[in-house]
Amino acid sequence: MELWQLGVGDIVGLVTGGQVSPVEVVRALLRRIESLEPDVQAWAALDPEGALADAERVAAGRTRGATQPGSLASVPFGVKDIFWTKGLRTAAGSRVLADFVPQEDATTVKRLRRADAVILGKLHTAEFAGADPPPTRNAWNPEHTPGGSSSGSAVAVATGMVPAALGTQTGGSVLRPAAYNGVVGLKPSYGLVSCFGVIPAAWSFDTVGVFARSVQDAALVLDVLAGYDANDPVTVRRPRVRYSRDALDGAPPRLGVVRDFFWERCDASARREMEQATARLSRAGATLEEVRLPACFSRIHAEHRLINDSEIAAYHEEQFAKSDDLYGPKIAGRVRAGLSHPATAYARALRERPAVIAEMLKLTTGVDALLTPATPTPAPQGRSSTGDPAFQTPWSYCGFPSVALPSGTSESGLPLGVQLVAARWSDRRLLRVARWCEAALDFRSRPPCWSAAYG
Amino acid sequence: MELWQLGVGDIVGLVTGGQVSPVEVVRALLRRIESLEPDVQAWAALDPEGALADAERVAAGRTRGATQPGSLASVPFGVKDIFWTKGLRTAAGSRVLADFVPQEDATTVKRLRRADAVILGKLHTAEFAGADPPPTRNAWNPEHTPGGSSSGSAVAVATGMVPAALGTQTGGSVLRPAAYNGVVGLKPSYGLVSCFGVIPAAWSFDTVGVFARSVQDAALVLDVLAGYDANDPVTVRRPRVRYSRDALDGAPPRLGVVRDFFWERCDASARREMEQATARLSRAGATLEEVRLPACFSRIHAEHRLINDSEIAAYHEEQFAKSDDLYGPKIAGRVRAGLSHPATAYARALRERPAVIAEMLKLTTGVDALLTPATPTPAPQGRSSTGDPAFQTPWSYCGFPSVALPSGTSESGLPLGVQLVAARWSDRRLLRVARWCEAALDFRSRPPCWSAAYG
Numbered sequence: 001m002e003l004w005q006l007g008v009g010d011i012v013g014l015v016t017g018g019q020v021s022p023v024e025v026v027r028a029l030l031r032r033i034e035s036l037e038p039d040v041q042a043w044a045a046l047d048p049e050g051a052l053a054d055a056e057r058v059a060a061g062r063t064r065g066a067t068q069p070g071s072l073a074s075v076p077f078g079v080k081d082i083f084w085t086k087g088l089r090t091a092a093g094s095r096v097l098a099d100f101v102p103q104e105d106a107t108t109v110k111r112l113r114r115a116d117a118v119i120l121g122k123l124h125t126a127e128f129a130g131a132d133p134p135p136t137r138n139a140w141n142p143e144h145t146p147g148g149s150s151s152g153s154a155v156a157v158a159t160g161m162v163p164a165a166l167g168t169q170t171g172g173s174v175l176r177p178a179a180y181n182g183v184v185g186l187k188p189s190y191g192l193v194s195c196f197g198v199i200p201a202a203w204s205f206d207t208v209g210v211f212a213r214s215v216q217d218a219a220l221v222l223d224v225l226a227g228y229d230a231n232d233p234v235t236v237r238r239p240r241v242r243y244s245r246d247a248l249d250g251a252p253p254r255l256g257v258v259r260d261f262f263w264e265r266c267d268a269s270a271r272r273e274m275e276q277a278t279a280r281l282s283r284a285g286a287t288l289e290e291v292r293l294p295a296c297f298s299r300i301h302a303e304h305r306l307i308n309d310s311e312i313a314a315y316h317e318e319q320f321a322k323s324d325d326l327y328g329p330k331i332a333g334r335v336r337a338g339l340s341h342p343a344t345a346y347a348r349a350l351r352e353r354p355a356v357i358a359e360m361l362k363l364t365t366g367v368d369a370l371l372t373p374a375t376p377t378p379a380p381q382g383r384s385s386t387g388d389p390a391f392q393t394p395w396s397y398c399g400f401p402s403v404a405l406p407s408g409t410s411e412s413g414l415p416l417g418v419q420l421v422a423a424r425w426s427d428r429r430l431l432r433v434a435r436w437c438e439a440a441l442d443f444r445s446r447p448p449c450w451s452a453a454y455g
Numbered sequence: 456m457e458l459w460q461l462g463v464g465d466i467v468g469l470v471t472g473g474q475v476s477p478v479e480v481v482r483a484l485l486r487r488i489e490s491l492e493p494d495v496q497a498w499a500a501l502d503p504e505g506a507l508a509d510a511e512r513v514a515a516g517r518t519r520g521a522t523q524p525g526s527l528a529s530v531p532f533g534v535k536d537i538f539w540t541k542g543l544r545t546a547a548g549s550r551v552l553a554d555f556v557p558q559e560d561a562t563t564v565k566r567l568r569r570a571d572a573v574i575l576g577k578l579h580t581a582e583f584a585g586a587d588p589p590p591t592r593n594a595w596n597p598e599h600t601p602g603g604s605s606s607g608s609a610v611a612v613a614t615g616m617v618p619a620a621l622g623t624q625t626g627g628s629v630l631r632p633a634a635y636n637g638v639v640g641l642k643p644s645y646g647l648v649s650c651f652g653v654i655p656a657a658w659s660f661d662t663v664g665v666f667a668r669s670v671q672d673a674a675l676v677l678d679v680l681a682g683y684d685a686n687d688p689v690t691v692r693r694p695r696v697r698y699s700r701d702a703l704d705g706a707p708p709r710l711g712v713v714r715d716f717f718w719e720r721c722d723a724s725a726r727r728e729m730e731q732a733t734a735r736l737s738r739a740g741a742t743l744e745e746v747r748l749p750a751c752f753s754r755i756h757a758e759h760r761l762i763n764d765s766e767i768a769a770y771h772e773e774q775f776a777k778s779d780d781l782y783g784p785k786i787a788g789r790v791r792a793g794l795s796h797p798a799t800a801y802a803r804a805l806r807e808r809p810a811v812i813a814e815m816l817k818l819t820t821g822v823d824a825l826l827t828p829a830t831p832t833p834a835p836q837g838r839s840s841t842g843d844p845a846f847q848t849p850w851s852y853c854g855f856p857s858v859a860l861p862s863g864t865s866e867s868g869l870p871l872g873v874q875l876v877a878a879r880w881s882d883r884r885l886l887r888v889a890r891w892c893e894a895a896l897d898f899r900s901r902p903p904c905w906s907a908a909y910g
Contacts, residue, residue, distance in 0.1 A: 203806060230813075233809035233810075233813075310798035310799065310802050311802050311806075313798070313799045313802075314798070314799040314800075314802035314803045314806070317799050338798065338799060339797065339799060341797070341798035341799075342794065342796070342797065342798060343765035343768070343769070343793065343796035343797060343798050343800065343801035344765060344768045344769040344772050344793060344794060344796075345769075345798065346798035346801060346802060347765050347766050347768075347769035347801060348769045350805075351658060351766075351769070354688035355688075358685075358688075
């Protein structure tokens with residue numbers, strides 16, 4: 001096994017056991033990036049010197065025996081280019097911020113560093129985490145979209161450039177690209193992870209998420225990210241949970257299958273994959289029962305859009321008035337739509353949201369998680385669109401945690417997967433269910449660049 | 456002592472001790488109302504039959520010995536006419552709702568009834584809890600405003616028509632009328648008491664409050680009102696506190712005196728009263744230290760107004776489009792202002808609020824409560840305005856609990872008082888401090904209608 005193929009837990013184990021040095025790990029991944037980056041275009045900025053220096057510091061701390069290495073000892077990370085990184089350009093895929101170098105790390109970046117993770121650089125994002133796509137290619141087929149807005153994060157993890165990466169989801173920006181690239185995408189409960197130092201899209205929904213190649217790796221990262229932050233008023237003080245400490249639970253889960261809307265919107269390949277995936281889960285012992293969406297579901301996409309556009313416009317209004325020519329067409333469309341909304345419509349949308357969420361919450365009663373297809377199709381051809389976030393938006397609106405798991409590939413050789421969803425703050429249970437489903441689905445395919453024959 | 460002069464705790468003691476019957480209490484207060492109502496105009500609707508029937512039920516329950524009487528056994532209440540009362544008209548001082556009879560009680564009304572309180576009727580409110588005044592007269596001088604918007608609630612308690620009443624505060628609608636009428640006004644922490652079934656003004660600030668003639672009486676009522684309600688998403692699950700069980704604490708409090716803004720805006724009588732009140736508190740042993748407002752304070756009134764008007768307009772928009780002629784000039788002005796605001800301005804105001812609150816919170820560090828004058832002047836002459844809420848608005852904006860305590864009277868014979876404020880969720884400490892200050896201030900004056908010679 002090559003070093004670049006190792007997961008988060010593998011690296012931590014080898015490094016803390018002294019079998020591999022932090023610098024070796026970082027060098028191996030920098031080489032991997034060097035060889036693939038021209039093809040996939042995942043990175044907005046790389047910091048090889050900084051990363052190697054950090055790896056040396058981790059190594060030195062360890063060899064000195066001064067302290068135990070952190071829980072993510074020398075695990076290389078990439079972070080979406082909307083997370084502030086001290087001294088490293090954070091352009092958010094935008095010409096507006098082309099020269100923006102933050103003076104401080106985002107809280108999540110700080111937490112990664114404190115756990116001895118090593119930040120290799122910044123990953124391409126759709127402009128301002130919207131829908132104007134970056135140059136990034138799908139890990140499985142360069143003619144297809146990688147999805148967005150966390151495009152680089154998904155592709156970097158899928159191609160073996162990093163074992164884990166940070167992204168964000170406001171509509172469908174973590175789970176969709178995860179599914180399009182065949183990796184695990186985790187969007188925790190709204191408010192579980194600080195958004196301080198993350199350039200906002202729409203703060204009523206913005207959630208930091210994790211890309212990894214296994215549920216356990218995502219849980220190891222969540223252990224470090226989760227928790228109250230005085231700088232983010234959305235976070236709350238809650239008892240600490242070690243998400244990675246839950247062993248694979250023997251008891252098969254009870255899954256609420258959401259066919260309404262979700263199966264209807266699927267193309268033939270996605271529907272076929274869903275049938276196969278549910279059959280495998282069922283054979284492995286899961287109880288699958290159909291749950292029916294409440295009437296209010298039909299309002300969610302429009303309400304999400306109204307709140308989303310209003311907040312995007314609230315953030316960009318001043319800059320947009322000065323230089324709307326610096327904005328891509330899709331984000332500009334969202335800003336213009338948001339500027340047209342009256343306060344009253346936005347106020348009512350926010351006020352009605354808790355009642356809609358309360359209705360949606362009932363879906364989760366009596367099941368361990370909800371199960372839907374992750375996306376209505378595999379990654380669409382072409383790179384002008386980042387694909388359809390419609391399967392993620394409802395859960396972003398509700399603030400419910402969700403996980404995308406790859407489950408198979410389409411006839412065209414693109415990955416497809418499932419989405420698991422739980423009630424807000426049930427992240428621990430969701431990850432337990434996801435671990436179980438991951439084992440039952442047993443998806444082992446990797447994109448072509450994993451083959452020794454590639455390139 | 457006449458029955459109508461008794462406080463909440465007195466009535467509960469006498470009724471549960473069997474010295475007075477619930478029906479006697481209710482009859483005494485109905486007689487008191489009958490004799491004074493033509494002069495003060497506190498009531499929008501009275502329900503003598505319902506109240507007497509309720510009193511008989513409480514009495515019967517007790518004589519049957521079936522259960523202990525509730526903690527507010529047969530305590531007569533009035534509630535502001537924006538609280539839903541099942542089967543009893545709830546017009547909110549508005550022509551729009553002239554015929555509205557709710558099918559359900561507000562959560563707070565339900566809780567009062569469950570504690571065996573008896574609702575005598577509905578108290579006049581400024582139209583939709585705004586600033587178009589009801590016919591209510593100040594308890595101390597009919598030529599002066601009673602304040603608003605909970606005008607009837609303050610006056611009914613001040614004149615001895617009920618020992619306690621419910622009101623609401625969005626800007627300054629509990630503490631201001633309490634101060635103008637020389638009674639105790641309590642606005643708990645935002646989110647401590649359910650607003651379900653209360654016609655909203657601006658839900659980011661709307662808070663149910665209590666009028667009583669002593670801090671302990673207000674605490675007895677808060678015991679019953681406070682707590683999570685699944686129907687109000689603003690309420691949260693928190694450990695139960697018995698606010699009335701804190702004995703008068705021997706230790707004198709440390710008070711943060713806010714002179715900036717508050718003393719500057721006072722007229723001569725209010726400033727003189729404040730000097731006397733602080734002198735008395737100091738002599739009694741309180742530590743008074745001046746605290747300075749942060750720079751962001753200067754934004755609060757405008758931000759409050761923006762959020763307030765946007766939410767008022769969001770609630771009234773549809774009705775207002777159909778029949779703006781049914782709205783009074785002041786509430787119509789608020790609706791029109793709100794309709795003119797873009798979503799972006801409102802979104803930014805909401806988003807920036809937590810940081811402003813965090814700055815304001817620092818004022819409370821190291822002191823038990825903040826101390827300001829309750830109002831910049833005694834109740835102004837004339838009844839076209841309900842007076843100036845500027846001393847309450849900042850704390851409504853912050854969601855901090857606050858108490859108005861009468862402390863003296865002006866040369867013109869009108870009451871003046873102080874305002875105590877604590878950090879959000881520090882209601883218990885605030886009430887403890889308020890009890891101490893109440894004893895130290897030792898205000899015993901009553902309006903002219905308390906004199907045997909009156910009328």
